[in-house]
Amino acid sequence: MRKAFLALAFVAALIVVPPLPAAPVASASAKIHRMDVVTRPIARFRISSDQTRFGALVFAGGLEMHATSDHFGALSGLAFTEGQTGLAAVADTGFWLTATLQRDEANRPIGLTGVTMTEITGPGGVPFAGKWLTDAEAIAVDGETVLVSFEREHRIARYARGDDGLQWREEMPPPVPTDRLGHNSGFEGIAIGAPGSALAGALIGVSENGLDGSADIIGFVQPATGPAFRFAVRRRGAYRVTDLAILPGGDLVLLERRFALHTGLAMRLRRIDDDAVTSDATVDGEVLLEADMDHQIDNMEGLAITTDPDGVPRLTIVSDDNHALLQRNLLIEFRLVGPAVSPPPAADG
Structure with missing residues (x-):
């Protein structure tokens, strides 16, 4: 029953755009919304099970929020700006x-404390208006620079972090x-290659699902110096x-979502060798993890990786509730403690 209920909610969210959270008409300055967030702890990832190790x-x-x-x-989209506590995210509204x-x-x-939601702005600090321009899907932090990827009007915007928040600097089309x-x-998904890694x-x-001539998923790399290039991820x-x-060593981790009416939502984490890109x-x-509706998941959309004090990578994942009544805002975390997974398939060029 839970699977069918949530499947119906997800379909409804794709069809109906709720009016309240939609981006307002552009004004001279960004609207700021401060709010309290009540959370409920999620003690078990697999429902009705004490299992803690997943590969x-x-x-x-x-947390449920x-x-x-x-x-x-x-x-x-999700990132951390200060250690493992300074959380930043973008909403597709x-x-x-x-x-x-x-x-x-x-x-x-x-x-969560100090929660603030502020309209994403463009040139001159004027907020973007309309779904065509406001559909932010990913965020990456590179020192004092923040990058945001938008779809519909495909582009990547660059912002500078400062005492007055994020200041728009430029935007560009994807380099492919x-x-x-x-x-x-x-x-x-966008990210910055780790120091000392191949990227x-x-x-x-x-x-998300832009496919090349072989029906594989399109990706790009824009090196710090030199021309951009395209690669693909096996679908x-x-x-x-x-x-x-x-990951700290440079490997990529993809967060993926599957949806079907008869099974509901599922999520998957896949690790990609950066040397192969x-x-x-x-x-x-x-595949690091695959989870269905027997687990505490929803429409999982944002992924960030930090490093615990003992050197173990920590994966933080958040959901997009689509502002739908039957969906949830979740934050779940995992520690990547060991190689208890099968070897990755060989890449081909």
């Missing part, structure tokens, strides 16, 4: 979210052709990419 991952806690503002939700993620002595998430992306299937300093992007099953993050290569990787 190479260990479940490290989670409810806010006093109708604007809260629709989170589509045209808002930034900033907050402090509170943690207990075991580093489990226990709450977008004719195969479709309006609602843009670059859902160090590069801007990396992977589309496996009915999953679509919803975000991308980078070269011009015109088609890459694949090991």
